[in-house]
Each structure stands twice: as C-alpha cells, then as structure tokens.
Amino acid sequence: MTSTKQATPATNTCLALENVSISYGSFEAVRNVHMDIPAGKVTAFIGPSGCGKSTVLRALNRMNDLIEGCTLKGRVVFDAQNIYAKEVDPVEVRRRIGMVFQKPNPFPKSIYENIAFGARINGYKGDMDELVERSLRKAFIWDETKDKLKESGNALSGGQQQRLCIARAIAVEPEVILMDEPCSALDPISTLKIEELMHELKKTFSIVIVTHNMQQAVRVSDQTAFFNAEAVEGGSGKVGYLVEFNETERIFNAPVQQATQDYVTGRFG
C-alpha cells in the first residue's frame, strides 16, 4: 500500500488532505490519502470503479455528511482550517467550495431562479440581473438562454442543463469547484463545450474533477491523481488508496508506479 507523500508543486496549495481515511459504517472505502491540491489549476482524479475517487471528492466540501454512517479520519485543510473541525459549519464550507454533479440537476424553477437561488440564500445584495447574466456568460450558456430566462431549467438539453448547473455553482463565487464526472451523462459535443469551459474557469477557480475518461483528464487537467483499490487482509472488500499524484503529463507519460502505468496504457480498469 502506497501512502507516500508526493513532492509538493511550487504553486499554492488550495486543499490539503492529511492522512485521510473515509469509511461507510464499518467498511473502509479509502485509506491514508495524502495530497496537496494546487490552487488555480485543474486537478483530475482517475482510477477504476470503486477506488474511492468520488468519495474523496465529496469529502472535500463535506457532501459525505449527507450519507448515513460516513465518517472521515484525518484532516482536510482549506484556507488554513481543518474543514472537519468541530466548530466548522459545513454550510459555510460548501459556500466556498461548490459542486457540480454527475447528473445535471437544475432546480425545477426558471433558468433565472436557478442562478439567483444560491446568491439569494447567501445574502447577495448586488444587482441580481447582472449577476445572472455574468454567471451565464461565464458558463458559456448566455447566448442560448438569454431569451428564455423565465423558462424552466428542465426545458434545456442535458448539456445545457449541466452548463446551467456550472453557472449556478459559480454564481455564488466559490473558490473551488468540485466536479463529479460532469460529462458522463453528456454527448461528445456537450462534453467538448464543458471542457473548454473548464479551461476558462481555472483562471478564476481551482477545479477538482473526477473522470472515468482518461483522455478527458489529459485534455483538461494540470495535475492528475490516480486512485486504485486493492483487497486488504482482514478487510471486507477492496479499499481504495492514492497510488500516484503528479503533473498530468508525468502521470500519463512517465508514471513512477507500475499500477499507474498499467492503468493509463489501458491494461486494466
């Protein structure tokens, strides 16, 4: 089992995981993850199914709190605070670390209200029309929606819905956006649009993306973390762990670990 701390890149760290283990009840899903996620870059999590990459992603803004019996050991440090400390309010964490989900999930409200909802509950005092337009523009969906802001978000196509969800996430101006396989329910053209969007967004936000698609990781990410799962003695089922975390180029061209090499060349997974 590898739990070696990888060389920290020269950039600022946005989120630091320190010896993080996550369990569902008595089942340990991920063990001993150490990593420093850089600010202002796109970090991709790759790995076979069941390796715990989504679990780790959801741990970064305490979404796992919603899952019954999910516990975390270790520390997740964001802005010099452990987000799992007792006095931390998970609602505050999620306001600064936004999330985009696998399945597009616009609220059953108008496009305008979808964007305004987050801003309103966060006490936004400025010009709402302006914020809605700015957010939709940033998510490359303004031109398609500007004439139908009053229509339901559900009336959009899947790809448009996902961009709406990204616009919704950036409307509350978080510092980090977590994306859990954001393109897995989309067609290739929509996927391409979202990838272009990510290149644009990383100028303003730090992005962490879980993807099953290795080409996507190569196209969008600066850093890549490869997770794997292996059976452990005395454990029930497989336990996920971080195999290797480095610059994307290194992971795909000159990985240090044999398992990474096997995975990125398509020998398993």
Added chain:
Amino acid sequence: MTTTFPASSKSLHFNPSLKRNRLDQFLTGLAGVFSTIAVLPLILVLLYVLIQGGRLISIGLFTQLPPAPGLDGGGIGNALIGTVVVTLIASLIAIPVGVGGGVFLAEYSSGGWFAQFIRVGNDILAGVPSIIAGIFVYGAIVATRVFFGQSYTAAAGGLALAVLMLPTVIKTTDEGLKLVPRELTWGAIGVGASKFVTVTRITLPSAFTPIATGVVLAIARAAGETAPLIFTALFSPFWPEGLFNPIATMSVLIFNFAIMPFEPQNELAWAASFVLVVMILAANLFARWLRRFAAK
C-alpha cells in the same frame, strides 16, 4: 421424420372449436361477469343517492334550517356550514402537524428507532377504526370539559377528524418527499443552502403535488366521517354558534334523520347524502386533476 405434435391443418385461421380457445373465451367471460358484479355496488349506490337525493335539490335546501319533527320543508344549511367548519378545523390542525411530521421522517430523521416507531405507529393509526378516534377525543376533551366547561363542541369534532387525517397526511408527505431526486437536494446543499432552506425552498415545493393530493383525499375522507362526530360535535338543529358549542354536520344529520319516523326528515337525509357524495366526488376529481397537472 416423425413428429409428436398433432397434425395441424396448416391453416393460420382462428379455430373456435379448439379446447384452448373455448377455455379462453369462457374465462374471459367469467372475469367480465365478476368485474361487473364488483362495480355494481358503486353504480347502484351512486345512482340511488343521485336519484333519491337529486330530486330534492332546491335553493331552500342550502339556506334553511331542518324542520322540527312533524313539520314539512326546511333544509340542511346549518349542517352544510357545520361540515365545512369542522373539516376546516381538522385541516388547520392536521395539515401543519402532518406535513411537519412527514418532513421530519423523510428529511431529518436518520432512520433510528424513533423514526421507525413513528412510521409503524402511523400505519397502525391509519387502520384504526374512526370510532376509536371519536371515543378518544370524547374521553380526553368532551368528558373532561376542557374547552370552557363545554362538553360537545365543534372544536372537539374537528380534533377527532384531525386524528383521522393525520396518518394520511404524514404518509403522503413522507413518501412524496422520498420521491424527490436526491440530486436535487445535493444541488441545493452544494450551493451552500442550509438544511432548512433546502427543505422549504427546494424539496417541499418539488413534492407539492403528491402532498396536496394526499391532503385533499384526507379532507374528503374526514368530511364524510360520522362515527367520530356523533359523540364529539354532537348535533344541533340551529345555526352554528361558534366553535365551542355543539354543531350540526352532514354525516351526523344523515345518521339522525334517516332513522326518524318522519318523511320530511328522511328526505332531507337523502338530500344531504347527495350533497355529501357530490362534495367528495369533487374533492377526488380535484385530486386527480392535481396529479395530472403534476405529470406534465
């Protein structure tokens, strides 16, 4: 080459004399007969009430008091208002409490013993005969005269009906909320919404239609109940005198008047039956419309 299948005529036409086809026809007919018998009571009851009660509909029926025994004419105006009042009291109690309970079960409870206990208890309460709800309120409120020393009151009747409505409202809220996709909740939590904001602004509105449907059906059921009202709201031959006096209701009026040895009272009972059936029918149609409205 030998075959064990019977020699067929090679014809693809339907052959009514085959055993399987005869049996098929017989069973289809049998199922038809049974289903006809099954809907007979429904049609007969409705027709009978419509014919017996429908011919008595007049404006006076809705605006006048019932006649004293032995006299003619009159109406069911007080019972109509009474039913609306008692059902309204029941709704005002049962809807907030029931929706709140459902929200707790679906959104806040973590499936522990307390939530399990409420769910099971709720299902049992839904199956409790309505007269038990009546006798409970009688024992707790009427006999103890807690309402300003009054015994039988409209408020007590409303409470008894609320007890009956509660399980339906809790159950439909609980199940309606469970049908809301988890992704929607995640979306709200993900943009920094608190639990309370998520439930009130996203989850509850999304489940509005199933909850509203359940509430309408619960109201329709409560409006037609007799047993819990007989010894809580009692009856009154006069116009309603506030919430803390006995009040006339349609169902109790039917019960009282149908067994009286006077023709005018019997007729009023039929007329009241007709009005009650139409009201409950309207509520059910409204619930169906709500459901269809949601499907769009």
